[in-house]
Amino acid sequence: MRLLVIRYRYLGDTVLAIPFLRNLRAAHPDATIDVLVEPRAGEVLAACPYIDERIAWHRRPPGPGARTPDCFGHWAAARFLRRCRYDRVYVLRRAVSAAVLARLAGIPRRIGYARQGGRWLLTRAVPYREDAHEAECFLDLLRADGVPVDDAHNENWTTPAAEAAVAAAFPAAPGPHVFLCAVSTDPVKQWPPDRMAALLRWLVNDRGATVHFCGAPADRAAHEAIVVAAGALARPPVEWSHRLDLPGALALLRRMRLAVGIDTGQLHLAASFHVPVVGLYGPQDPARWHPWDTRYVAVRAPRDPAGVWRMDRLSPDSVLAAVDTLLPR
Numbered sequence: 001m002r003l004l005v006i007r008y009r010y011l012g013d014t015v016l017a018i019p020f021l022r023n024l025r026a027a028h029p030d031a032t033i034d035v036l037v038e039p040r041a042g043e044v045l046a047a048c049p050y051i052d053e054r055i056a057w058h059r060r061p062p063g064p065g066a067r068t069p070d071c072f073g074h075w076a077a078a079r080f081l082r083r084c085r086y087d088r089v090y091v092l093r094r095a096v097s098a099a100v101l102a103r104l105a106g107i108p109r110r111i112g113y114a115r116q117g118g119r120w121l122l123t124r125a126v127p128y129r130e131d132a133h134e135a136e137c138f139l140d141l142l143r144a145d146g147v148p149v150d151d152a153h154n155e156n157w158t159t160p161a162a163e164a165a166v167a168a169a170f171p172a173a174p175g176p177h178v179f180l181c182a183v184s185t186d187p188v189k190q191w192p193p194d195r196m197a198a199l200l201r202w203l204v205n206d207r208g209a210t211v212h213f214c215g216a217p218a219d220r221a222a223h224e225a226i227v228v229a230a231g232a233l234a235r236p237p238v239e240w241s242h243r244l245d246l247p248g249a250l251a252l253l254r255r256m257r258l259a260v261g262i263d264t265g266q267l268h269l270a271a272s273f274h275v276p277v278v279g280l281y282g283p284q285d286p287a288r289w290h291p292w293d294t295r296y297v298a299v300r301a302p303r304d305p306a307g308v309w310r311m312d313r314l315s316p317d318s319v320l321a322a323v324d325t326l327l328p329r
Contacts, residue, residue, distance in 0.1 A: 014044050041265075112126065200233070295326060
């Protein structure tokens with residue numbers, strides 16, 4: 001049996017698919033299970049023991065000098081997947097375009113969500129539960145297809161090379177090590193830098209924490225601005241953004257006592273190692289997107305009279321109180 005899972009786009013969503021993949025593998029131990037992912041988000045599955053291949057799907061043409069992609073665009077992806085002759089596909093990507101791709105690929109059995117086009121595109125259309133966590137919604141596809149779901153626990157893996165790279169530079173500092181997720185690519189999720197600086201100052205000077213930053217290389221400027229705004233710090237934060245790839249970031253997050261910050265895929269990465277998380281939420285509903293299978297506190301911004309979520313009105317005191325519950329004195 002040849003099975004395909006379509007879960008391209010965001011890093012956090014890809015992490016939340018790990019319980020799905022484990023239960024699918026348990027039900028089909030001898031099957032070929034491949035996953036269609038975007039290159040960067042797919043790196044989180046580099047050491048996943050439940051899949052055979054990661055098929056890279058590119059939304060945009062790769063830059064000059066990049067290696068030839070497995071497939072670029074929907075038509076090329078459909079032709080590639082058709083040649084693979086899959087027997088069944090699970091469409092975890094909640095978009096009509098993903099269900100269209102499965103149909104164009106000629107895969108005879110297609111399981112996805114009813115909101116993706118119904119019976120014309122899917123052979124089994126499963127209702128999407130708006131009030132359930134995304135990880136549970138993924139598992140609903142297995143349940144609807146008669147695949148037993150034994151457990152939904154979270155997990156993740158690192159590689160020896162990534163562990164060695166982090167161990168060589170990890171500071172031997174006293175006190176807790178805290179990961180600070182300070183930058184999002186979505187402007188509506190951003191917390192004002194001066195408030196992030198107040199949180200940094202409190203973690204270092206009041207709690208004796210060693211704070212770690214690790215984002216894209218372009219995030220370094222934002223991290224530096226936060227450090228400058230924080231003023232005098234008893235211990236400088238550790239900046240990893242310029243020296244770790246995604247497997248390295250996994251090895252780093254595994255060592256944290258706490259992860260705190262904006263709702264991004266980095267918090268889901270930390271949660272996959274059962275690191276406690278304090279997440280700051282605006283428009284995204286924490287009931288559906290909270291860190292999975294770990295201790296967490298969700299702090300949600302208030303709405304203004306027009307119903308707009310206002311991260312700039314999220315007070316530092318509420319965030320510090322949340323950290324207190326997971327990082328006691």
